[in-house]
Amino acid sequence: MLKSPDGGLRSVPFPIEDPERIPARRYYDQAFYDAEVEHLWPHVWQMACREEQLQDVGDWIEYENVGKSVIVVRTTSGVKAFHNACRHRGVPIAGGTTIGSSHATAHGNCAKSGFVCPFHGWRWNMDGENTLVYGKHLFSDRQLDADDINLIPCRAEVWGGCVWINHDDDAPSVKESLGPVADRLEAHNVQALRAEWAYGTVLPANWKIAMEAFMEGYHVMQTHPQLHKPMEGVYHDPFDPDVVLRKEGSANARRVAVEGVTSQQAVEMQKHHLALLSEGMAGMVHAKEVEIAKSVSHEGLSQDPNLAVPQWYGLVMKHISEGLRQRGEPVPDLLAVAQSDPINAVEFLFPHHFLLPIFSSMSAYRIRPLGPESCFFELWSLTFYPEGQEPDPVMEPIVLPFDSPEFPPIPRQDYSNIPIQQKGLHAKGFEFMRLSKDMEGLISNFQRILDGYLAGLPQEALAKAQHQLGGNFDGPIVELWG
Numbered sequence: 001m002l003k004s005p006d007g008g009l010r011s012v013p014f015p016i017e018d019p020e021r022i023p024a025r026r027y028y029d030q031a032f033y034d035a036e037v038e039h040l041w042p043h044v045w046q047m048a049c050r051e052e053q054l055q056d057v058g059d060w061i062e063y064e065n066v067g068k069s070v071i072v073v074r075t076t077s078g079v080k081a082f083h084n085a086c087r088h089r090g091v092p093i094a095g096g097t098t099i100g101s102s103h104a105t106a107h108g109n110c111a112k113s114g115f116v117c118p119f120h121g122w123r124w125n126m127d128g129e130n131t132l133v134y135g136k137h138l139f140s141d142r143q144l145d146a147d148d149i150n151l152i153p154c155r156a157e158v159w160g161g162c163v164w165i166n167h168d169d170d171a172p173s174v175k176e177s178l179g180p181v182a183d184r185l186e187a188h189n190v191q192a193l194r195a196e197w198a199y200g201t202v203l204p205a206n207w208k209i210a211m212e213a214f215m216e217g218y219h220v221m222q223t224h225p226q227l228h229k230p231m232e233g234v235y236h237d238p239f240d241p242d243v244v245l246r247k248e249g250s251a252n253a254r255r256v257a258v259e260g261v262t263s264q265q266a267v268e269m270q271k272h273h274l275a276l277l278s279e280g281m282a283g284m285v286h287a288k289e290v291e292i293a294k295s296v297s298h299e300g301l302s303q304d305p306n307l308a309v310p311q312w313y314g315l316v317m318k319h320i321s322e323g324l325r326q327r328g329e330p331v332p333d334l335l336a337v338a339q340s341d342p343i344n345a346v347e348f349l350f351p352h353h354f355l356l357p358i359f360s361s362m363s364a365y366r367i368r369p370l371g372p373e374s375c376f377f378e379l380w381s382l383t384f385y386p387e388g389q390e391p392d393p394v395m396e397p398i399v400l401p402f403d404s405p406e407f408p409p410i411p412r413q414d415y416s417n418i419p420i421q422q423k424g425l426h427a428k429g430f431e432f433m434r435l436s437k438d439m440e441g442l443i444s445n446f447q448r449i450l451d452g453y454l455a456g457l458p459q460e461a462l463a464k465a466q467h468q469l470g471g472n473f474d475g476p477i478v479e480l481w482g
């Protein structure tokens with residue numbers, strides 16, 4: 001709950017007063033949406049593009065969110081970003097993308113041509129300096145001061161293989177905002193990953209509804225039964241309070257006591273599970289990693305399946321690291337980083353980016369609102385490539401209807417819930433979502449930090465609260481402002 005000792009904070013529409021209850025109106029009320037547009041998005045680091053999309057000097061890409069377009073460009077002196085409006089009469093100097101359309105991401109190269117406004121042809125170089133005004137003599141001198149007609153810079157930072165932009169010059173850096181999770185992801189060489197494919201879709205749901213479908217594993221049993229079934233009859237109900245949940249290294253799926261099977265059978269089930277995850281996501285656990293995992297035998301492992309499974313995972317990490325490094329891929333020593341810098345199977349990077357690492361490869365998501373009840377959801381498969389063998393960068397997502405059979409099966413299952421949940425929120429008498437305090441804590445923590453932005457808490461306090469989101473997937477509701 002937000003207190004305002006100095007009376008200086010804004011009031012939040014439909015605020016979270018009980019951390020276990022999220023008011024339904026936050027997901028469709030126009031005033032709440034407008035508050036986010038005004039007080040959240042202009043102050044946070046937004047994942048604007050993947051760094052590899054700006055390979056050569058002059059490469060540019062447009063990033064738009066909540067009506068604000070920014071051009072990100074690789075210059076001879078690093079990556080820069082500019083607000084996308086001609087200094088004459090405001091036409092976007094490049095792109096003008098319609099998010100959610102089949103061409104969701106405008107891009108090009110300006111090394112030779114610079115940027116040319118399509119309306120009256122004013123020009124700028126890649127550093128945003130104006131290089132041409134047609135008919136200069138037609139304007140008063142004071143209208144054409146050099147500084148005044150250069151493109152307006154936007155803050156941009158490169159971190160973790162992505163370019164991030166922020167409209168707020170006072171916000172802490174990307175790394176300071178993310179906190180310790182950034183160091184852990186760096187230890188996993190996240191900056192060297194490359195996209196092998198990208199999909200996008202418009203979901204008829206509030207952006208937070210779409211995001212929150214990926215903030216807990218509580219839904220796996222019902223929504224992704226194929227991922228749950230291999231455990232039935234062998235594993236205890238993972239939600240049984242008598243079962244002690246353990247986390248094991250970076251492959252930290254919740255695993256629970258195994259009964260009535262041999263070590264060999266337990267290992268075979270893990271192989272099957274990894275293959276289902278890999279096929280279900282068309283990545284995350286990359287097919288090449290599944291191949292290696294399948295080749296790792298149960299022989300020599302403990303007779304006790306509860307010991308054999310973590311032993312086997314350790315061996316799989318070792319073999320993946322060694323096998324892929326031999327091919328020249330910049331894979332970290334997975335076993336070492338699982339000890340030194342363990343990361344979660346889902347890492348949420350506030351406010352709208354996710355990384356889902358299991359071994360070396362990852363899935364990634366980015367979600368942007370298109371209105372109170374619509375959003376654009378993108379997903380990437382990220383993996384390592386040997387140096388010099390990287391594929392051409394994926395410049396645009398393949399945009400499909402959310403119910404397209406072309407989506408990998410797991411996101412398709414998630415997408416089947418999201419639009420209907422949005423409908424359910426409007427039901428008479430449905431005032432709030434009730435959250436598990438132990439497993440759906442990330443939703444509450446995320447939403448309460450959002451309230452912090454809407455209320456106008458100091459950036460320092462907001463960043464400190466965000467640090468608690470690292471590793472919070474499937475975790476508890478926490479005290480944020482203490």
Ligand code: FES
Nearest residue numbers: 086088089117120
């Ligand atoms: S609006 Fe850009 S040159 Fe006129």
Ligand SMILES: [Fe+2]
Nearest residue numbers: 213223224414
């Ligand atoms: Fe899911």
